[in-house]
Amino acid sequence: MTPPPDPLTPERILEATEDVLRRYGPAKATVVDVARVLGVSHGSVYRHFRTKAALREAVTGRWLTRTELALTEILHASAQPAPAKLRQWLEALFEAKRHKAGDDPELFATYEVLMGESTVVEEHIRELVGQLREMIEEGVADGQFAVDDPAAAAQAVFDATARFHDPAYAADWQKPAIVAEFTAVSDLLLRGLRA
Template sequence: MSTSVPLTPERILEAAEETLRRFGPAKTTVVDVARALGVSHGSVYRHFPTKADLRDAVVDRWLQRMHPALAAVADGAGPAPERLRLLLWTLAETKWERAQDDPEFFSAFAELAEDARAPVVAHIDFVVARLTQVTAEGVARGEIASADPEATARALFDATARFHHPAGRSAWVRPRIDASFEGVWDLLRTGLLPRDSG
């Protein structure tokens, strides 16, 4: 088994995604991924020493694709409360769309993510850091009341989990989920606003 195209981690991950999409996590093996690439499974193991490493890399790659859009919102202009809403909305809507457009891989991702703790924790930390950034800016400008922007950011993430955690995907039916998000956000936004001192 040989190929003229260099075997790179990126090619392996592309093949792994396609294999997972077809067979699901339970039935996918490193041998299946290697076969799809036309290489030996030993060649795959040179890049990913274990099956768990390969699975973690697939989950990490999928989650990393969301980060540029989230960073763009965090670094954007406008009032902090509205940017927080847009950050959470972008996170949720991206997952809703992927669950609908590619249900086979989304189901595989959801199953893998339960065991891929390091990539999932890194993703959550990334999102919370962006929420913290915007919350802190809002506090500095008097738009948000928070004694601890990071704690507030984690609370926002946790409070909206049903809209972005894969375990909640059975409820992601539009337009009902959109209205539900807006209802939750209205409550959260009210809690973020500074109170009149007088």
């Protein structure tokens, strides 16, 4: 006797959707393909995600949330001073994006397309800039950073490091000099923030 199939959950649907997107790309992947992988009807998928757009939005959000959670751990778990924490956070963001692009290029390319369709990207950026602001405020409170407007400084740090986390620059991330370039930008930013 075969065991009953696992219950259909949003998480299982999102995992299957990633597999389908990886295999077919965003232009050819359909909800029917996702349902086929799961062994259910496409109506079952639509019970969890009302539209194809909602499913794609959820997949994109799930992908971005993984990075946010890793960065939140650095933000809250570290007992390091703010400059060291900020450096570690910037390094983790850069490495997360580099690995996503290098380890799974098909899915990364798919996410580049999906991010252009999604509102979750704006939320993701707000979250990351908010985390930067929190670290800068911590550094100001400890007397390690001399910043009048932590929110503006956080946005400036995010914008100044865009080459190391914006998918538009993914082709640069495999170049031999990229780590040295990242270090030079990070050093300059941290010197500029210091009291």
